[in-house]
Amino acid sequence: ANKHKPWIEAEYQGIVMENDNTVLLNPPLFALDKDAPLRYAGEICGFRIHGAGVPFEAVILDKATGEGLIRAKEPVDCEAHKEHTFTIQAYDCGEGPDGANTKKSHKATVHVRVNDVNEFAPVFVEKLYRVAVTEGKLYDRILRVEAIDGDCSPQYSQICYYEILTPNIPFLIDNDGNIENTEKLQYSADRVYKFTVTAYDCGKKRASDDAEVEIQVKPTCKPSWQGWNKRIEYTPGAGSLALFPTIHLETCDEPLWNIQATVELQTNHVAKGCDRDNYSEKSLRKLCGAASGEIDLLPVPSPTANWTARLSVHYSQDSSLIYWFNGSQAAQVPVVNGPNAHAGLSDHFTLSVWMKHAVVPGKGRREEETVICSTVQSEEGYSHYSLSVHGCRIAFLYWPLLESARPVKFLWKLEQVCDDEWHHYALNLEFPTVTLYVDGVSYDPALIHDNGLIHPPRQEPSLMIGACWTEEKNKEKIKGSENSTDTVQGDPLSIHHYFHGYLAGFTVRPGSLESREVIECLYACREGLDYSDFDSLGKGMKVHVNPSQSLLTLEGDDVETFNHAIQHVAYMNSLRFATPGVRPLRLTTAVKCFSEESCVSIPDVEGYVVVLQPDAPQILLSGSAHFAHPASDFESPDGIPLFPNLQITCSISHQVEAKKDENWHSTVTDTRMSDEIVHNLDGCEISLVGDDLDPEREYLLLDGALLQQRGLELVNTSAYLTITGVESIAVYEEILRQVSYHINHGAALYERKFHLSCTEMNGRYSSNEFTVEVNVLHNMNRAAHPNHILSSQQFVHRGHHLPPELSGHSLASTHNNPMVPSAATVIIVVCVGFLALMVILGILRIHSLHQRGVGQEVPGAAESGHTSTGGKESDMFWDDSALTIIVNPMESYQSCQERAAGSIEGRAGEGMEDEEDSTDSETPDSPDSHDVDDRHIIGKSNVSHRY
Structure with missing residues (x-):
């Protein structure tokens, strides 16, 4: 009878090699049965392994002794599984050969460890290592090479040491792969070192493929901006152009915690401070939709406007008139007395002026200088206002009613006031609201003072430019001088606060205000610095652009982020026909380091933007160049149109890149293509070839009312006929087709030649000279x-x-x-x-x-x-x-x-x-x-x- 169960150990530890399938167990695998030596009941028939996917099997070696063996079903991989755990159970042969009433032992746990074999060689992470170092230094570590081993055991998977195979080089490598130089490297001796390294694992197996190391020696590092061009070419119409697309800051490994950079664009030599529309002031006002009604306070000297006769006169690049005030001159503008002389000028008007405020050397910057000073009479009484500059401040004093109200002073502190550059100032007064526009950018007052203690000026209409009067003036001034037009060179006690600088285009528009859109269109700069990549601006970066777009400031704390930001600083010019020339450029940088002793200094970057000559528009006049009509047609009231089928086109020619023709051995020469554009004209002139017109016999006809509707001006003389004013090409075509030639009855005129030419952009571009020849056919009743x-x-x-x-x-x-x-x-x-x-x-x-x-x-x-x-x-x-x-x-x-x-x-x-x-x-x-x-x-x- 089978009374007892087999017995085995509770736990076994086993080892198997990667290249073997026999598991060495500790203790050995034996099963005992107390029914021995009975046949069947005392014999061990086998072992069973429990567990899913166990790659091992157990076999019985001797049924009588119960000795067994565990072996791998197939070769095991240490890299896949280093250890295996499963359970094993022994069973006897039962009570007979049929295995009836078989008994099983308890389950024992078996731990099998797979022993590694050094089958893998070390492999380098990179096949080629490159690094650059600065000459004249000994480095603790220039770079580190790294190799890995695919074996699973620490003995064979670890890299025990590295070796440089190339002899006679000034470098060492340690067991961790760190390479250092044994002597100071010189840029003049060797600029590049190339050598080979290998690696060994702890089983002394060498790397299958060695690694190459390339060390570049750089000259002594100088902290500076790298990768920028001194000359930057800008093609008009290109939009926004990056100034430093590949620039980066070299800090020579000096850690920084703050970087500030300022990009400055100098445009003060271009017209009045920057590139603006090239049209005349009058044409520009029409294009921008500005209303008429402004009064010129500094007109061209004439018998009817002689108060500017004694002022020093200059001319700007656009031929506009500039007046120089030397600090001891002023212009007394005559005013018309009466309560309705200047309706709306007391509390509802716009002042507009171009100003270049000069700082006098040795003169206190705190002295006030008056730009305009005026007392106005209205139905309610007298009001007073003055505009003055005071250092970098500009102030507007307004006194609504001299009899009862208190004066109010509006102050602005602006860098444009004291930078000795041209700027346009427009002041809108709609009391109690005052808005100042500088170069088309609006500014609200920084301070508003109640100057109730100021003694009111005399109640007498007066207007002075370049200075202001005091009460002493009222006592000493001889009556009747309010209509004087001479420049005042008065006693300092009566006239004070003289202005020192340039003024131009000084106008006042009473009764209504210019809108912000119109002022911006008229006077805003069309060129400047631009930054539009705010979406990708890195963390901690700040960007600021001044209102005139001539100064851009960046601030950050990370070098890489800062490099990315400054690469997106751009120059932009929105004019189709930009003013060509050079715009100097400067990049100034200040850094703060963690170590003040070794902190670096970044030199300035100086370059220039070259605005290329724009492709000139080709204005082409075409039509019938010759015609003949009977004299009776010319004698009709309407005459004969000179240009009945006139065609005006405007196009721009641009270069086309050369292309290689496969059928020819040579390249096709560069050609130019013309693209027709929609543009404006600002003037056309019809002149005569030969003698002038005889007004008693012939003249040119054109409806003046038609021109007035379009806001154009007509000058019709015996020598020429001119039409001026900005308008579209279609309008000029329509008007010129209505110009007629008329001769009086009986005039012995036979032929005439007329030249027609047109201009645009304030005369900057001219058309071809179109010639029309006219023949007069006379009737003759011959017998x-x-x-x-x-x-x-x-x-x-x-x-x-x-x-x-x-x-x-x-x-x-x-x-x-x-x-x-x-x-x-x-x-x-x-x-x-x-x-x-x-x-x-x-x-x-x-x-x-x-x-x-x-x-x-x-x-x-x-x-x-x-x-x-x-x-x-x-x-x-x-x-x-x-x-x-x-x-x-x-x-x-x-x-x-x-x-x-x-x-x-x-x-x-x-x-x-x-x-x-x-x-x-x-x-x-x-x-x-x-x-x-x-x-x-x-x-x-x-x-x-x-x-």
């Missing part, structure tokens, strides 16, 4: 002539001079056309005329021979209303009429005329004798007497005349 044959003979000599205007008229004309036709016209007319004359002469020759035989009326004479005096006279005429006609159609009109002149004069006498002897004349009942009304161009005399 039928008896010597028609003589006229025909004269016509033979002069026929090849016919202008195209006569090609459809009677060929009996003996008058020259004063116009010089083109070569093509001359050729056509000569050929047609020559053929027609040959046919006519042949017919006349036959008639003449026939007349000579019958002695009767010349055939064909009746056709034209002519009669002959007899056959004898006709025979005599044709006997002398041997003709030789030589025509060169390529000769000019003038040369042909000169050659023909002698022949015509030689026959003139004979022709006159024939006319005197003629007895026939035109009769009332002549069938052709009323039909001979042909149009001719009256010929020029021998003396040339120009009209």
Whole structure:
């Protein structure tokens, strides 16, 4: 009977090698059974392993002793599993060969550890290591190379040491892979060191592939900005252009905790401080939609405006007038007395002025300087205001009512006031609101003071520019000087707070205010620094741009973030036709280091932006260059339009990159393409070729009301006609097509030439000179002539001079056309005329021979209303009429005329004798007497005349 269960140990520890499948157990695997030595019941038949996916099996070696063995089903991998844990159970053979009533032992735990075999060689993480070091230093560690081993055990997976294989180099490597230099490296000796290193694991297995190390020696580090260009080219119309796209800050490994950089763009040499629209002030006001009604306080000196006559005058780059105030001069502007003289000027107006405030050396910056000082009379009483500068402050003092109200002073502190540069100031007063615009940017007052203790000025209308008066002035001033227009050079006790600087374009607009949009359009700078990448601005970065966009400041604490930010600083010019030239650029940097002793200093970066010459717009005027009309058309009230089909186009030519043609060995040359653009014109002029117009006989017509509707100005003189004012090309086309040429009835005018040219951008760009030639066709009622044959003979000599205007008229004309036709016209007319004359002469020759035989009326004479005096006279005429006609159609009109002149004069006498002897004349009942009304161009005399 099988009374007892087998017994095994409770736990086993086993070891198996990667290249073996036998597990060495401790203790050995034996199973005991108390039923021994009974057969079957005392024998161990086998072992069972419990666990999912166990890669081991247990076999019985001796049933009697119960010895067993654990082995791997397949080779095990240490790198996959270093240890395996499972349970094992022994069972006996039961009570018979059939294994009935088998008993099992308890379950024992087996721990099997897979022992590693050094099958993997070390492998370097990188095949090539590169690093740059600065010369003249000994480094504890230049770089670290690293190798890894794929074995699982510490013995074989760890790298025990590294080795440099390249001999005779000044470098060492330790067991951790750190490379250091054994001597100071010199940039002048070797700029690059290249060597090979290898690695060994603790099983002394060498790396399969060695690593290459490349150490670059740099010259001594100098903290500075790297990777920037001194010259930066900007193409107009390119939008925003990054100034430093690849710049980075080299700190020479000095740790920093704060970086501040300032980018400054200098544009003070461009016009009035920066690039603005190139239109004139008047044209610009129209483009920006500014309302009219402003009063010029500093006009051009004239007999009616002489208060600026004694001021020093300068001219800016855009030819605008500038007045210089030297600190001892002022301009007394005459005012009109009366409560309604300046309606709205007391509490509702806009002051506008260009100002360049000069700082006087040695003069206290705290002294106040008055720009304008005014007392205004209104229906409510007298009000007073003044605008003054005080160091870097600008102040506006306003006294609503001198009798009752208290004065209020508005203060602004602005760097533009004291930077000695041009700026535009516009002040809107809508009491109690005051807004100051500087270069189109609005500023609210920083302080508002109640100056109730100020003694009120005298109640007398007065306006002074460049200074202000005191009460002493009221006592000493002689009455009647309020209409004085001379510059005041008064006693310092009566006139004080003189202004020192430049003023220009000083206007006041009473009764209404300029809007913010209009002021910005008129005076804002069109160029400056730009920063638009705020979305990717790193943590801790700050960016500030001043209102004039000439100064941009960045601040941060991380070098890499700072580099990214400054790479997005850009220059922008929104003008299509930007002013070309150089804009100096400066980058100033200040850093703060963790160590004050070793803190670095970053030198300034100086460069310049070159604004390239923009592609000039090509303004093309085209249309009919020549026309002829009867004199009656020119004498009509509306005259004849000079440019009925005028076309004006504006295009920009730009270079096209060369492309290589595969079919040719050479490259295609660069070409230029033209793109038509929509643009404005600001003026057109019609001038005359030759003498001026005679107002008593001729003039040009244009409807002035049409121009007024468009806000354009017209100047019509005997020498030229000009239209000025900014408008679209379509409007100028419409207006110029209505310009007419009119001549008075009976005026002996035959031809005129007119030149038309247009400009844009304040005359910066001009069109081609379009020439129109006008011929006046005069009517002539000539009687039928008896010597028609003589006229025909004269016509033979002069026929090849016919202008195209006569090609459809009677060929009996003996008058020259004063116009010089083109070569093509001359050729056509000569050929047609020559053929027609040959046919006519042949017919006349036959008639003449026939007349000579019958002695009767010349055939064909009746056709034209002519009669002959007899056959004898006709025979005599044709006997002398041997003709030789030589025509060169390529000769000019003038040369042909000169050659023909002698022949015509030689026959003139004979022709006159024939006319005197003629007895026939035109009769009332002549069938052709009323039909001979042909149009001719009256010929020029021998003396040339120009009209």
